Amino acid sequence: MRADFKELKMKADSLWDRLIGGQGHWIRIGSDLSGQSAGSEGVASRFEQEIGQRNLKAIVTEVGTLGLCFAEPLVDIVSPNMPRTVYGNVKPEDVPSIIDSHLIKGVLLKEMVVGVFGQNENNDLPDIFQHPMMKDQLRIALRNAGHVEPGNVNHYLANDGYAALHKVLKTMTPEEVCEEILESGLRGRGGAAFPTGTKWKFLAGAKSSPKYVLVNCEEGDPGAFNDKTILDSDPHSLLEGLIICGYATGATKGYIFIRHGHDSPINRSWRAIDEAYEVGILGTDIFGSGFDFDVEVSLTGDSYVAGEETALMESIEGKRALPRYRPPFPAQFGLFGKPTNINNVKTLSYVPQIMLNGGKWFSDIGYGKSKGTAILCLSGHLKYTGLVEVPFGLTLRHLIDDIGGGSSTGNPIKLLQTGGPLGGVISSDRLDVILDFEAMSEAGAILGSGGIVAADSDISVVDLTRSIIAFCQYESCGKCFPCRSGMSHLLEILERICVGEGSSQDIELMRSVGTNMQAGSLCGHGQLGFNPVSSALQYFGAEFEDMISDPNRDNGRNATWYSPLRTRR
Numbered sequence: 001m002r003a004d005f006k007e008l009k010m011k012a013d014s015l016w017d018r019l020i021g022g023q024g025h026w027i028r029i030g031s032d033l034s035g036q037s038a039g040s041e042g043v044a045s046r047f048e049q050e051i052g053q054r055n056l057k058a059i060v061t062e063v064g065t066l067g068l069c070f071a072e073p074l075v076d077i078v079s080p081n082m083p084r085t086v087y088g089n090v091k092p093e094d095v096p097s098i099i100d101s102h103l104i105k106g107v108l109l110k111e112m113v114v115g116v117f118g119q120n121e122n123n124d125l126p127d128i129f130q131h132p133m134m135k136d137q138l139r140i141a142l143r144n145a146g147h148v149e150p151g152n153v154n155h156y157l158a159n160d161g162y163a164a165l166h167k168v169l170k171t172m173t174p175e176e177v178c179e180e181i182l183e184s185g186l187r188g189r190g191g192a193a194f195p196t197g198t199k200w201k202f203l204a205g206a207k208s209s210p211k212y213v214l215v216n217c218e219e220g221d222p223g224a225f226n227d228k229t230i231l232d233s234d235p236h237s238l239l240e241g242l243i244i245c246g247y248a249t250g251a252t253k254g255y256i257f258i259r260h261g262h263d264s265p266i267n268r269s270w271r272a273i274d275e276a277y278e279v280g281i282l283g284t285d286i287f288g289s290g291f292d293f294d295v296e297v298s299l300t301g302d303s304y305v306a307g308e309e310t311a312l313m314e315s316i317e318g319k320r321a322l323p324r325y326r327p328p329f330p331a332q333f334g335l336f337g338k339p340t341n342i343n344n345v346k347t348l349s350y351v352p353q354i355m356l357n358g359g360k361w362f363s364d365i366g367y368g369k370s371k372g373t374a375i376l377c378l379s380g381h382l383k384y385t386g387l388v389e390v391p392f393g394l395t396l397r398h399l400i401d402d403i404g405g406g407s408s409t410g411n412p413i414k415l416l417q418t419g420g421p422l423g424g425v426i427s428s429d430r431l432d433v434i435l436d437f438e439a440m441s442e443a444g445a446i447l448g449s450g451g452i453v454a455a456d457s458d459i460s461v462v463d464l465t466r467s468i469i470a471f472c473q474y475e476s477c478g479k480c481f482p483c484r485s486g487m488s489h490l491l492e493i494l495e496r497i498c499v500g501e502g503s504s505q506d507i508e509l510m511r512s513v514g515t516n517m518q519a520g521s522l523c524g525h526g527q528l529g530f531n532p533v534s535s536a537l538q539y540f541g542a543e544f545e546d547m548i549s550d551p552n553r554d555n556g557r558n559a560t561w562y563s564p565l566r567t568r569r
Contacts, residue, residue, distance in 0.1 A: 003280030005166040005287055009157055016158030020078055024057035025103050030074035030146060031062040032232035033225065033264055034386070038072040039091065046092040047075075050099050058103065064233020066146035068133060069386030071114050076146065077102055088114035133384040133403055138365065138373050141349035142389045145233035151271030153279055156236035162281060164355035165240050168247060169289035177248035178204055181351070183359030185371030190216055190344030191419065191448040191524075193370075193437045199341060202331035203249040206339035211251035214316070214335065214342045215242055217258045217265070218300055218307030221420030222471065223451035226375045227345035229387055231258070231265035234349075235272035239295065241348030243286070244355060246293045249341055253294045257312055260299040269297050304421075304475035308523045309342040311477070322479045323523035346375050346450070367393030370436045374447065380417075380454035383408045390435070397431035400454060411456040415539070419448025421468050421475075422528035424535030425461065444535040446528075461540040462547050466494040468532040476525060483526025486517035490533060502548035507537065 019026050027047055031040040044062060051058045066074060071088030075098065078084050085108055087098060094112065101109040108116075115131050139145070148155035156162070168177055182197030203211060215238065219227040230238055242254045256273075258266050273295050276282040284292045298316045300306040306321035313335045315321040334340020350372060354362045363371045370392035376399070379385050383405030390399065400406065400413060407413050415425045418440065426433065426445035433443045440447045455464065473487035490513055493506050514530025521527045537544060 003287055005162065008153075008162075008279055012154040012157035012161075015154050019059065023080055024059065025080075026078040027058055027060045028063045028076040028078075028146070029060065030065045030072055030076070031264075032065040032150075032229055033262070034065055034069040034229075035072045035074065036264065038089075040073040042092045043073045043075065043090050043095065046095040047099075050095055054099070054104075056099070056103060061149050063148060064145045064150050065229060065387065066134075067137075067142065067229075067387035067389075068114060068131070068384070070384050074114065074146070079103065079106070082106060082108075084117035086114045086116070087112045132405055133386065133388060136394070136398075136403055137389050138391050139389045140353050140362075140373055141230065141237065141346055141375060142233070142387070143353070144237060145229065145387075148234060150231075150233055150268040151235055151275060153236060153272070153275040153281070156234070160356065161236055161352075162240055164352040165243055165281070166287055168244050168355055169287050169291055174204060174248045174250065177244065177355070180355060180359040181248070184354045184362040185359075185366070185369070186347065186350055186354065186362065187369075187371070187437065188344055189346035189350075189375070189450070191422075191446070193447075196343070196347055199331075199343075200245065200249050202329075203251065203339055203341040206250075206331055208339050209250070210253065210338055211249060212335045212338060212340045213242060213245050213249065213251045213254045214309075214312060214340060215254065215256045215345055215348060216307060216309065216312060216342055217256060217345045218304075218312065219345075219449065220259065220302075220304040220307055220475070221449050221451050223377060223379050223417070223453045224420055224449045225377050226387055226450050228258075228262055228265045230345050230349050231256075231269050235265075235269045236276070237349045237352060238269075238345055239272050239276060239282075241351035242295060242343075243282070243293050244351050245341065245343065245348060247291055251341065252292060253296075255296060255298045255316055255335075257298050257300060257306075257316065259306075260301055266297060266299070273297070303477070304471075305477040305523070305525055308525065311523070312342065313340065322477050323525075325522065344449075365391050367391070367434060367436050369438060374435055375450050377451045378404045378454070379451070381407055381409050381411070381413065381456040382454045392434075392436055394435045395431065396426070396433050396435060399435060399452070400431060404454065407454075407456055409456050409458070411458055413454050414457045414459055415455050415461065416445065417453040417455065417464070417468070417532075418451065419446040419531075420451050421471050422446075422524065422531055423448045423451075424531045425464070425539060426535065427539040430539070444531075444538050446531070461536050461543050462494065463498055465532055465536045466491070466498050469494055469529075472525070472529050472532075476529075480520070480522040480526060482517050482520035483522070483529060486513050486521070486526065487529055489513045490530070494533075497544065497547055500547075504548060506548060507541070507544060510537075 029044045047060045075087045075090045186196040187193040217227045300315045303321045308323050310324035311321040330340040373389045375389045424445040469491050473491045476487045478484045517526050
């Protein structure tokens with residue numbers, strides 16, 4: 001079915017206006033993975049039950065997350081003649097009180113209010129965007145997260161959804177789209193930070209067909225959950241960016257690659273795809289442009305290395321997820337031997353707003369060569385944990401102390417572990433580092449996929465490093481010797497140190513092993529695998545030396561930790 005964009009938009013706007021401007025109440029409940037883990041399903045059921053029993057005029061909708069994960073489950077209520085209000089840490093037993101106060105009496109239950117959108121009449125409650133975690137955000141990729149029902153194409157259309165795709169297909173050539181992305185300065189958000197427009201041009205210039213575009217949502221990094229959150233909160237943003245990428249590069253099919261077991265992001269992605277096909281936004285002759293594009297979801301098993309782009313392609317082809325030797329590169333020989341482009345979820349989710357507002361608009365946001373915003377996952381010993389989208393150029397100190405609320409334990413923050421297990425650690429005395437790809441790399445702690453874990457002064461850096469390397473060793477695919485052997489050697493050395501059996505040569509031995517891994521490993525897992533150790537030695541080398549020289553010190557040997565090597569002994 002050929003979609004008429006104007007007709008789709010008019011229908012969606014009408015439905016949306018009834019939700020936010022009707023005479024009833026619209027109750028939105030955060031039910032992404034963080035909300036579900038906090039009990040949002042029980043909260044939603046209780047609201048449905050109470051509303052039915054009281055015969056109230058209200059609609060209950062499960063949405064994604066506003067990012068305030070520390071306050072989940074969140075309940076966001078739009079009521080006539082009242083400010084849009086967000087209640088936090090709601091339990092099923094709290095629901096009757098919220099209904100009695102907010103829905104029936106028209107009085108806010110202040111002790112549970114996280115914030116409101118706009119001031120109320122007495123001006124005695126803060127705007128939610130003045131919350132420390134919200135006030136400095138600039139939400140581009142996350143603009144709809146927590147506001148729309150995930151996968152609901154009408155909700156998306158009513159909030160400028162698919163307007164960029166319509167503009168691109170009706171008024172721009174593929175070459176012009178690539179140039180706009182180049183002008184924006186958008187760089188890959190999966191960790192490598194490669195210029196997206198350049199990557200798209202590689203595929204656009206390939207002569208063979210068909211061509212494929214892949215979306216990487218393997219996201220196995222401990223401490224990173226932003227890709228899954230986008231699919232869980234607003235999968236149509238990703239889908240629109242993916243279709244635009246296909247048009248710009250001449251690709252005819254896209255795959256969204258998700259780790260098996262993440263049921264909510266998987267199901268919501270499929271719902272978005274199904275609804276896009278139903279209204280004619282996917283399939284043949286999209287918006288009467290003559291452009292055809294198809295999308296499906298492909299699942300991987302629990303393999304961290306499956307997130308490496310060539311291993312990802314092997315997995316889609318039904319093989320074991322092992323990295324390929326390069327060259328040839330994916331733009332020449334990729335999925336099924338055809339030209340292929342791989343993008344991160346966050347990267348493509350920026351594309352619709354870039355195409356609507358122009359590349360220059362996006363490039364004017366940010367700092368230096370790091371254009372736009374960073375989507376970050378804050379966790380660990382912080383008062384406010386969750387998901388934020390902030391412009392590049394803030395300092396890590398502002399991010400941790402102001403947006404994250406500082407330490408949650410009362411102890412000072414000792415370090416940040418950034419960029420996932422292949423990233424690094426940075427000490428608290430370096431928190432004035434600018435949030436920027438280059439500055440973070442120079443500090444020895446890459447931004448990577450956006451995970452930032454804060455640890456307080458009670459943490460043993462040596463034990464933390466051992467835990468990270470245990471993860472990396474377990475997740476090594478074993479295909480190449482430098483990574484397979486190097487990870488095991490690093491873990492053996494760290495175990496030795498942690499149980500009081502380290503020697504004075506161990507630090508230099510780890511550096512030697514790490515150098516060989518960097519030089520000889522097949523993929524980024526081995527090439528970057530020494531980063532946690534090298535950055536820990538850079539900032540906390542004295543702690544390693546103290547643990548080696550004084551085996552009787554309190555070195556965390558009784559800490560609970562997981563090691564594949566230790567379980568085999």
